[in-house]
Amino acid sequence: MKLDIHNLTDRSLLCHWNSKSPQEHLILLPNQPTNINTPSRNSMMTLTAHQSMSQRGQKDEIWLSTTSFSLRPRSRALWAVMEVDESAPWMIYRCRVSRRRHKLLILSKRDSLSFLSGLSDFTPLSSLCLPGTHDTLALYGWPVAQCQSLGSSLSYQLQSGIRAIDIRLAIKEGRLMAYHGVVPQKVSFQQVLSEVYDFLTDPASCRETIVMSIKQEDFATTPPPDFSALVHKEIQMGPGGMEMWFLENRVPMLGEVRGKVIMFSRFGGDGAGWEGGLEGMGIHPARWPDSEKKGFVWSCKNTLVKTQDWYEIPSFLSIPEKVELATKVLVTPNDGSMVPTLAISFFSATSFPLALPTTVARGFGWPRTGFGVEGVNSRFGLWLIDALSGKLYGEKGTIIPCPKVKGWTFMDFFEDPEDCAVIPLLIECNFRGA
Numbered sequence: 532m533k534l535d536i537h538n539l540t541d542r543s544l545l546c547h548w549n550s551k552s553p554q555e556h557l558i559l560l561p562n563q564p565t566n567i568n569t570p571s572r573n574s575m576m577t578l579t580a581h582q583s584m585s586q587r588g589q590k591d592e593i594w595l596s597t598t599s600f601s602l603r604p605r606s607r608a609l610w611a612v613m614e615v616d617e618s619a620p621w622m623i624y625r626c627r628v629s630r631r632r633h634k635l636l637i638l639s640k641r642d643s644l645s646f647l648s649g650l651s652d653f654t655p656l657s658s659l660c661l662p663g664t665h666d667t668l669a670l671y672g673w674p675v676a677q678c679q680s681l682g683s684s685l686s687y688q689l690q691s692g693i694r695a696i697d698i699r700l701a702i703k704e705g706r707l708m709a710y711h712g713v714v715p716q717k718v719s720f721q722q723v724l725s726e727v728y729d730f731l732t733d734p735a736s737c738r739e740t741i742v743m744s745i746k747q748e749d750f751a752t753t754p755p756p757d758f759s760a761l762v763h764k765e766i767q768m769g770p771g772g773m774e775m776w777f778l779e780n781r782v783p784m785l786g787e788v789r790g791k792v793i794m795f796s797r798f799g800g801d802g803a804g805w806e807g808g809l810e811g812m813g814i815h816p817a818r819w820p821d822s823e824k825k826g827f828v829w830s831c832k833n834t835l836v837k838t839q840d841w842y843e844i845p846s847f848l849s850i851p852e853k854v855e856l857a858t859k860v861l862v863t864p865n866d867g868s869m870v871p872t873l874a875i876s877f878f879s880a881t882s883f884p885l886a887l888p889t890t891v892a893r894g895f896g897w898p899r900t901g902f903g904v905e906g907v908n909s910r911f912g913l914w915l916i917d918a919l920s921g922k923l924y925g926e927k928g929t930i931i932p933c934p935k936v937k938g939w940t941f942m943d944f945f946e947d948p949e950d951c952a953v954i955p956l957l958i959e960c961n962f963r964g965a
Contacts, residue, residue, distance in 0.1 A: 532568070532569050532631055532632070532633060533566065533567070533568055533569075533631060533632045533633070534566070534567050534568070534569050534632075534633055534634070534635060535564060535565075535566050535628070535632070535633070535634045535635070535920075536559055536564065536565045536566075536567065536634075536635045536637070537564050537565075537634070537635065537636050537637065537919070537920050537921070538559040538560065538561055538562070538563065538565070538637050539561070539562065539636065539637060539638050539639070539919060539959070539963065540561055540580070540620075540621055540637060540638070540639045541561055541639065542561060542580050543558055543559065543560050543561060544558070544559040544578050544579065544580060544637065545557075545558055545559075545578070545579040546558070546559050546576060546577070546578055546579075547576075547577050548569065548575060548576045548577065559578075559637070564920070564921070578619075578621070578637070580620060608899065608909070608948065608949070609626060609627055609898065609899055609905065609909065609913060610624060610625065610626035610627070610909070610912060610913050610916060611624070611625055611626075611949060611952075612624055612625075612949050612950075612952045613625055613635075619640075620639060620640055621637050621638060621639055621640055622637075622638045622639075622640055622955055623635060623636070623637050623638075624636040624638070624916055624952070624956070626913060626916050627899070634916070634920065636916050636919060636920060638919075638955060638956075638959050640955075641955065641958050641959065641962075643690065643691055643692035643954065643955070643958065644690060644735050644736045644739075645735055645736055645738065645739060646692065646958045646961065647659075647694070647738065647739050647740060647785065647789075647961075648738035648739065650785060650961060651785070651786075652784060652785055652786025652789075653784055653785075653786060654784065654785040655782060655783075655784055655785075655834075655871060656740075656742075656782050656783055656784070656785060656788070656793065656873070657782045657834055657871050657872060657873035657937070658871075658937055659785070659937060659961055660861075660936055660937045660938060660940070660957050660958070660960035660961050661694040661695045661742060661938075661939045661940065661957075662692050662693050662694060662695070662940060662942075662945070662953075662954050662957040662958065663693060663694065663695025663696060663697065663742070663939055663940050663941040663942065664678075664679060664683075664688055664693055664695075664696060664697060664941060664942055664943075664945050665678055665697050665877055665878070665879035665941040665942060665943050666678040666679070666697055666699060666711050666879070666943070667679065667685060667688065667693075667696040667697050667698060668685065668698065668699070668709040668711075668716045668718050668723070669699070669709075669711040669714075669716055670683065670716060670717075671714060671715070671716055671717065672711060672712075672714035672716075673889070674887045674888075674889060675881070675883060675887065675888070676711045676712055676714040677711075677888065677889070678711065678879065678888050678943045678944070679943070679944060679945065680944060680946055680947075683945070683946060684726075685718075685723060685726045685727070686726045686729070686730065688945070689726070689727075689730045689736075689741070690730075691945075691946075691951050691954060692951075692954040692955070692957075692958055693945065693954070694739065694740065694741055694742060695741075695742040695744070695939040695940070695941060696741060696742070696743050696744065697744045697746070697941055698720075698723060698743055698744065698745050698746070699711055699746050699747075699748045700720055700745065700746070700747065700748060700758075700762070701747070701748045701749035701753070702749060702753050702757070702758060702761060703715075706719055706720070706721075706765075707719065707720035707721075707761055707762065707765055708720070709723070710748040710749070711748070712748060720762075720765050720769075721765060721769055724765070724766065724769035724770055724771070725769070725770050727741060727743070727771075727775075727792055728769070728770035728771045728775060729770075731771075731775065731790050731791070731792070732771075732790070737789070737790050738789045738790065739789070739790070740785065740788040740789055740790070740791055740792070740793060741791075741792050741793070742792075742793045742795055742939060743792050743793065743794065743795060744795040744797055744941075745762060745794070745795070745796055745797060745798055746797040746798060747797075747798040747799070750799070755798060755799030755800045756799075756800045756801060756803060758798055758799075758800065759798060759799065759800030759802075759803070759804070759805075759812075760800070760803070760804050762798065763804050763805055775790075775791060775792055776791060776792050776793075776794055776813070777791045777792065777793045777794065777813065778794050778805070778806070778807075778811050778812065778813050779807075779810070779811070779813070780809070780810045780811075780812065780813065780814060780815050780831065780832065781814070781831060781832040781833075781834070782814065782831055782832070782834045782871070782873055793813060793814065794812060794813025794814065795813055795814045796812040796813050796814070796815045797816065797819060800812075814831055816829050816831075816836070816838075817829060819838075819840075822840065822841055822842050822843040823840065823841060824841040824856070825841075825856075826838055826839040826840070826841070826856065826860060831873070833870070833871060834870075834871045834872065834873050835870050835871070835872045835873070836872070836873045836874075836875060837860045837872060837873070837874050837875070838860075838874075838875045838876075839856055839857050839859075839860045839874075839875070839876045839877065840875075840876075840877040841853065841856060841857075841877075841880070842877065842879055842880045842881060843880070843881070843882055844880045844881075844882055844886050844891070845882060845885070845886070846882065846885035846886050847885055847886050847890055847891065847894075847895075847904050849880075849886070850880075850886075850891060850894070850904060850905070850906065850907055850910070851910070853878075853880050853891070853907060854878070854907055854910040854911060854914065857876045857877065857878050857907075857911070858876070858911065858914050860874040860875075860876050860938065861874050861876055861936050861937065861938040861940070862918075862923065862925075862931060862934050862935070862936060863934070863935040863936075863937060865931075873938070873939070874937060874938030874939070875938060875939045875941075876938055876939070876940050876941070877941045878892075878907050878908070878911055878940060878941065878942045878943070879891070879892070879907075879941060879942065879943040880907070888943050888944070889943075889944060890904075890906070891906060891907050891943065892906050892907050892908050892942070892943040892944040892947060893906040893908065893909075893944055893947050893948070894906030894907075894909060906947070906948075907942075907943075908942060908943075908944065908945075908947050908948055908953055909947075909948050911942075911953060912948065912949075912952060912953045912956060915936070915953065915956040915957065915960070916956065918934050918936050918960070919956065919959060919960070919963055921933050921934075922934075935960075935963075936960040936963075937960065937961075940957060
């Protein structure tokens with residue numbers, strides 16, 4: 532079996548495997564692909580990290596602790612995360628290129644609690660790849676209204692690496708409560724503010740930032756100015772108050788918003804009561820066409836915002852097209868343009884009864900054998916593996932070398948597949964590409 536290995540760590544790795552044939556060794560250089568023929572599908576591969584250390588003016592080459600894993604896939608999925616020791620400093624993804632060719636992607640483990648802390652303060656938020664969840668609090672209402680797993684609380688999502696959240700609210704008895712359409716989600720806005728405050732004031736995550744999209748769900752019964760006024764009031768009286776928020780209508784630098792929430796206001800009103808009026812309601816799109824298949828573009832000061840939110844797909848047969856359109860906006864075009872661009876892409880979609888949220892996100896059946904449909908999340912993960920491997924295929928089979936993937940990505944059932952396996956791939960995009 533042929534194996535393409537991509538070492539995306541910052542160290543050389545010594546690779547050897549044990550089989551019936553004599554033991555073989557190979558050095559995997561960082562950021563360089565290596566193509567090998569494996570002794571057998573059942574081989575045990577061992578990786579050892581290489582490090583150069585200086586002592587008394589001399590450099591010594593040492594080999595750090597090792598980890599071993601079986602080359603046999605532990606599932607029949609099109610791609611999977613390999614089982615390695617918890618102490619291993621890397622994650623390993625395997626995907627099936629063809630029957631006789633597989634790919635290994637080796638990534639450094641990054642802390643999902645604080646992956647933004649090591650990035651430059653001068654990084655624009657438009658240049659980041661932020662994992663996000665669509666309808667973040669929609670844990671109830673299966674099969675139509677539920678968009679996240681029941682155990683996926685907001686705190687859990689933030690700890691897992693989610694940095695863009697989608698909060699849908701309605702006014703009930705004078706308070707803002709989480710809703711998805713007409714389905715109550717049993718969480719108050721004050722609870723949301725409390726969990727966000729706890730995360731951003733924790734020493735482990737105080738240098739992170741969170742984009743919060745706020746959308747009104749009861750616009751048919753509550754005037755937008757009333758909703759806007761209550762959002763302002765509850766933020767003001769909540770933990771952290773207004774000081775916890777970045778409320779300017781522009782895309783900031785990361786250093787400006789560490790420990791803060793970036794308001795992304797998708798609700799109406801004339802800005803009354805907000806300092807600066809409409810300019811004090813955070814990033815505030817002037818329009819948001821409903822389920823525009825081709826996507827739409829708008830301006831936020833000097834930043835061009837490319838948005839993809841086609842969600843009314845006809846059936847699960849449109850999943851491939853949905854993924855193609857949602858991923859396309861995440862690739863920075865190499866057209867020489869100096870205008871900063873921000874990509875906002877929703878990977879969620881639904882229609883009744885042939886494209887329920889869980890069907891679209893997770894798929895069903897056994898896609899590898901041809902008896903089933905691969906869901907959006909799995910297809911997105913495979914696309915990210917290809918992008919991090921250094922090559923994507925664009926329109927008409929054109930090759931996009933070393934693509935830079937960036938944007939705010941909103942997913943349903945973000946834990947699927949493979950126990951949050953897509954999130955580390957999105958996090959890694961912040962450290963790769965030109």
